[in-house]
Amino acid sequence: MKPEINLITIWTDEIEKMRNFYSQVLGFRIINDLGNYVEFENSGVRFAICLRNVMVGYSNEYSKKAAGQSFELAFPCENPNDVDKSFKQLIEMGATLIHEPQDMPWNQRTALFADPDGNIHEIFAEII
Template identity: 75%
Template sequence: MKSQINLITIWTDDIEKMKEFYNQILGFEVKNDLENYVEFKNDGVRFAICMRDVMYEFSNEYKKKPSGQAFELAFPCETTNDVDESFKNLVRNGATSIQEPHNMPWGQRTALFADPDGNIHEIFAEIK
């Protein structure tokens, strides 16, 4: 095995709502839509969403309901002003506000938002 991530898949019970969010609100173009699995165009790591029940026959572990924040996707912005404007646009278009933009002690301006399943993600830019 290589120590390299090739694919990130978000498991969901409502693929239509999630597909609309990642496509319409975050701007990911759909590369492949198999109804219960949607892969988006993305430079670098492949990115997809998939119905959780697709995996039920392979492992009962997929039937367990997730609890708490298990992962975070972080989206880069060009500037700190871009963080502020992007956050406003995300929330205006349907993302759930978690934390408005603020400067972090590690030299980034960040903001947090959630997708329809409640997964919390970050937008950020380096403070220059």
């Protein structure tokens, strides 16, 4: 095994809502849509969403509901002002507001939002 991530899959019970969110709100282009599995164009790591029930036959662990914040996706912005502008647009388009843009001690301007399943993600830019 190589210590490298090739694919990130978000498991969901709400594939339609999640497909629409990641394609229409966040702007990912769909490159493969099998109905129960959707893969998006992304440079670097492959990115997909998939219905949990696809994998239940392999392990009952997939039937368990996720609890808590297990992961976060972080989306870069061009500059600190872009964080504010992008955050406003995301909220207007249906993302759930978690935390308004704020300058962080690690020299980034960061804002938090959630997808339809409640997964919290961030947008950020380096403060120069």
